[in-house]
Amino acid sequence: MLNKIVSIVRIFPDYEEKIDFLFQTDENFRDLCLDHILCSSMILDMRNTPNKHTAEIEEYEEVQRNLEEEILEMISKDNNKQ
Secondary structure (H helix, E strand, O other), X not given: OOHHHHHHHHHOHHHHHHHHHHHHHOHHHHHHHHHXXXXXXXXXXXXXXXXXXXXXXXXXXXXXXXXXXXXXXXXXXXXXXX
């Protein structure tokens, strides 16, 4: 499994093989995962700064939830295909 998708697998552990497969073969899925990873990183960075950026954090968390929904949709769709 690629190190880049460890955080995605932590969210959806039942789909580890499917996530790995899609990340390697589907550009749209890969982009979603990379966007999610970037979003998570931004949230952590903002939380670790003295100025808490509360409104921005909430916006990024909303984006993160939307990305997670899209990722789940892709990995649960046609779960038999691989």
